[in-house]
Amino acid sequence: MSYANWRRRKQLQRKFMWRDVRTYRTCYLFLAPYAIIFTLFYVVPVLVSMWYGFTYYNVLQPARFIGMRNYINLILVDDIFLTAVKNTFLIAAITGPIGYIAAFLFAWLIHELPKRIRAIAVLIFYAPTISGQVYLIWTFIFSGDSYGYANAIGVNLGLLEKPRMWLTDPTYMMTIVIIVILWASLGTGFLSFIAGLNTIPDDQYEAGYVDGVKNRWQELWYITLPNMKSMLMFGAVMSITTAFNTADVTMALCGFPSTDYAARTVVTHLIDYGQQRFEMGYASAIATVLFLVMYLCNKFIQKALSRLGT
Amino acid sequence: MKKIKAGRQPNRSLAGDIGVGIVLVLFGCFFAFPLVYVINSAFKPLDELFVFPPRLFVRNPTTKNISDMFLLMNKQGVITFTRYAFNSLLITVVGTAGHILIASMAAYVLAKYRFPGSLTFFKMVTVALMFTGYVLAIPNYLIMARLGWVNTYLALIIPAFASPMGLFLMKQFMESSIPDVLVEAAKIDGAREGRIFFTIVMPLVKPAILTLMIFSIQGLWNNVGTTYIYSEELKTLPFALRTLAAGGVARTGVSSASTLFMMILPVVCFILAQSNIVETMASSGIKE
Numbered sequence: 001m002s003y004a005n006w007r008r009r010k011q012l013q014r015k016f017m018w019r020d021v022r023t024y025r026t027c028y029l030f031l032a033p034y035a036i037i038f039t040l041f042y043v044v045p046v047l048v049s050m051w052y053g054f055t056y057y058n059v060l061q062p063a064r065f066i067g068m069r070n071y072i073n074l075i076l077v078d079d080i081f082l083t084a085v086k087n088t089f090l091i092a093a094i095t096g097p098i099g100y101i102a103a104f105l106f107a108w109l110i111h112e113l114p115k116r117i118r119a120i121a122v123l124i125f126y127a128p129t130i131s132g133q134v135y136l137i138w139t140f141i142f143s144g145d146s147y148g149y150a151n152a153i154g155v156n157l158g159l160l161e162k163p164r165m166w167l168t169d170p171t172y173m174m175t176i177v178i179i180v181i182l183w184a185s186l187g188t189g190f191l192s193f194i195a196g197l198n199t200i201p202d203d204q205y206e207a208g209y210v211d212g213v214k215n216r217w218q219e220l221w222y223i224t225l226p227n228m229k230s231m232l233m234f235g236a237v238m239s240i241t242t243a244f245n246t247a248d249v250t251m252a253l254c255g256f257p258s259t260d261y262a263a264r265t266v267v268t269h270l271i272d273y274g275q276q277r278f279e280m281g282y283a284s285a286i287a288t289v290l291f292l293v294m295y296l297c298n299k300f301i302q303k304a305l306s307r308l309g310t
Numbered sequence: 311m312k313k314i315k316a317g318r319q320p321n322r323s324l325a326g327d328i329g330v331g332i333v334l335v336l337f338g339c340f341f342a343f344p345l346v347y348v349i350n351s352a353f354k355p356l357d358e359l360f361v362f363p364p365r366l367f368v369r370n371p372t373t374k375n376i377s378d379m380f381l382l383m384n385k386q387g388v389i390t391f392t393r394y395a396f397n398s399l400l401i402t403v404v405g406t407a408g409h410i411l412i413a414s415m416a417a418y419v420l421a422k423y424r425f426p427g428s429l430t431f432f433k434m435v436t437v438a439l440m441f442t443g444y445v446l447a448i449p450n451y452l453i454m455a456r457l458g459w460v461n462t463y464l465a466l467i468i469p470a471f472a473s474p475m476g477l478f479l480m481k482q483f484m485e486s487s488i489p490d491v492l493v494e495a496a497k498i499d500g501a502r503e504g505r506i507f508f509t510i511v512m513p514l515v516k517p518a519i520l521t522l523m524i525f526s527i528q529g530l531w532n533n534v535g536t537t538y539i540y541s542e543e544l545k546t547l548p549f550a551l552r553t554l555a556a557g558g559v560a561r562t563g564v565s566s567a568s569t570l571f572m573m574i575l576p577v578v579c580f581i582l583a584q585s586n587i588v589e590t591m592a593s594s595g596i597k598e
Contacts, residue, residue: 024426026503027419034416035431037472042438045449052445059448106337112322112330119584123577124338127345130528130576131569137347186341191524192479195517198590199487215321230482237478241439271444280448287445294440 052284059278070285080261081286084269087174088244088290091265092297094178096243099185100235104228106186107193108220122194128184135252138180142166142253170262173254177263180249187242189235196231200224229305236301244294247271266290352376352570359562375567382554382564389542391550398531398547401463402575405470406526410519412471417480418511422493432481438474447537454538465538466546470530476522483518484511517590520583528576548572 053070057063074081110121123130141149144165154160166172204223213219225232247267250256254263257272266286274283346366351359353371383391419425420432450469451460459465488511496506512519534548551572555565 027423027425027428030415030419030503030507031431033412034472034477037412037468038435038438038474038477040453041450041469041472042446042474043434044453045446046438046441048449048452049441049445106334109330109334112327113334115588118588119581121334121338122584123580124342124345126580127341127343130580131344131348131573137344183340188475188525191521192482192518194584195521195587196483196486198517198587199483199515209321213321215323216326219321227486230486234479234482237436237439238475244440245442267442267444270442274444280445284445287442291441295437298436298440 049284050288052281053288054285055281057279057281057284059280063281066281070282071289073282074285074289080264081266081269083261084264084266087262087264088246088266090174091178091181091246092240092243095181095185095246096239099182099243100189100239102182103186103190103235103239104193104232107190107197108224110194111197112216122191125186126191129187135180135184135249138176138253139167142176144168167254168259170258170260173258173263177246177250177253180253181243181246184249185239185242188238192231192234192238193228196228197224200227233302233305236305237298240294240298240301244290244297348566348570348573351566354563354566356563359566375563376571379551379554379564379567379571383550389545389550393543394545394547394550397463397544398533401466401470401533401535401546402527402530404463405467405530406523408467408471409473409476409526410522413473413476413522414480414512414515414519415507417477417484418507420477421481421484422488422490435474435477439478451537460538461541461544463544466530466533466535470526473526473529476526479522479525480515480518483515487518488514517587520587524576524580524583527579531576532572 055063151163250263270286273279551568
């Protein structure tokens with residue numbers, strides 16, 4: 001945004017506490033340590049990587065500029081990329097919204113509990129995230145031989161005639177991946193909601209009782225949600241990034257590469273090219289496309305969320 | 311104003327409370343599964359780890375896995391186990407403390423002031439979150455090499471200071487839970503920015519600080535860090551334990567013990583932080 005533009009905005013909003021240059025100096029001083037490190041280790045690498053998207057770069061030789069060829073190959077030639085996009089959209093469309101709503105719902109329900117047991121309840125619900133690479137548990141559950149829990153129980157109860165290859169048969173793969181992702185979706189957003197719920201001032205709830213808020217649902221809608229707006233924004237961005245970045249789960253469960261690429265996502269496709277085939281340029285092009293999709297998706301959701309409670 | 315009783319809130323039905331309890335217990339079992347599993351596996355003797363049909367709970371608990379783990383750690387190579395633990399602890403403590411301080415300072419001015427570039431900068435931070443990390447390793451390595459930070463602690467600690475998620479979380483939090491009037495009042499009383507930040511802003515966002523601490527500890531404690539580190543004496547605990555567990559089927563016991571071992575610190579910090587968050591008395595601090 002240009003400075004002139006910004007001046008005009010300033011006059012309109014009148015949100016300013018101070019106008020003199022000394023305030024700005026303090027602001028920049030507070031921002032400086034973060035800004036320097038952030039620019040060096042986040043902004044510059046992203047820009048460099050976007051540049052790699054226009055090159056052929058095999059990590060050993062210097063990058064060679066090839067224009068749009070990576071992008072043309074990606075869209076017109078690469079069939080597997082299409083599968084990856086389809087899977088990623090499917091995962092994002094299901095686990096994104098459900099995971100997000102579940103994270104808020106459970107945070108809110110736990111907040112209804114008495115204080116003494118809340119910390120333990122949070123720990124239990126956060127367990128799938130805190131215990132690191134827990135997807136491994138699911139490989140035991142859905143293991144293809146009769147040692148797997150799902151097969152053992154199914155066969156013993158007579159539900160299955162013979163053990164099923166849960167994680168190698170393309171028919172079941174995506175369903176299982178989605179279940180596991182949903183199970184692990186109470187992560188960053190969930191904890192930030194817990195923290196946010198604890199900072200809503202009590203006097204607002206008290207005022208609510210006086211004004212005739214009758215039950216917990218009315219309280220949720222009229223007091224809690226409007227107060228949580230900025231946390232909900234944060235949670236939404238985190239949900240989008242985790243949903244579109246799905247890779248660890250599919251690699252741990254279905255193998256890498258998975259049978260017929262049936263569980264391939266955009267990010268596993270990118271890892272394949274970046275870390276196995278050393279085509280860093282192509283991998284960077286994939287990353288850039290994914291980034292643009294996430295950016296647009298985020299814009300849309302921010303717009304929807306800003307209408308909440310108005 | 312009516313005083314609210316400490317016990318049940320007046321607008322909650324008993325049936326609703328019971329319903330909430332039932333829902334939470336049912337789903338709780340589903341989510342608690344990994345904790346139960348990890349704890350039980352760590353104490354299972356080898357024959358129980360491979361038993362069919364598989365059992366969740368341990369029958370004859372043993373501490374052999376854990377003693378095996380410590381035995382192997384001390385036999386492994388020239389570096390003692392305590393050095394790996396020290397490396398991980400150093401990275402976690404310094405990285406977390408620095409991240410909280412630096413990200414909160416930046417978040418404070420972004421949340422409470424408008425200055426040229428502030429909106430653009432914040433937008434950049436949220437957008438940076440959306441770029442997949444896998445392709446950033448090479449540019450990052452080149453930058454580290456140019457700075458001469460390859461194979462030093464700095465390569466693991468300094469980038470953690472500016473993790474975009476931390477700033478985003480703190481900024482959102484400060485925006486909603488610090489009233490402008492409070493900052494203004496402090497200024498009228500003659501407090502300087504630095505003082506306002508440490509004595510007014512930081513205590514008010516304690517829940518956010520503790521939450522950020524959980525995220526940061528979890529990330530740094532599990533950092534394998536082999537991208538930038540190749541001297542054995544600088545390597546981290548997760549790396550050492552991963553090497554132990556890589557010994558094949560015979561090491562299954564050791565590997566389940568090490569999973570439990572790595573979880574101890576994050577879980578203890580988590581419980582301490584969460585009970586602190588719950589105890590926070592939220593109040594706007596303003597009487598009108």
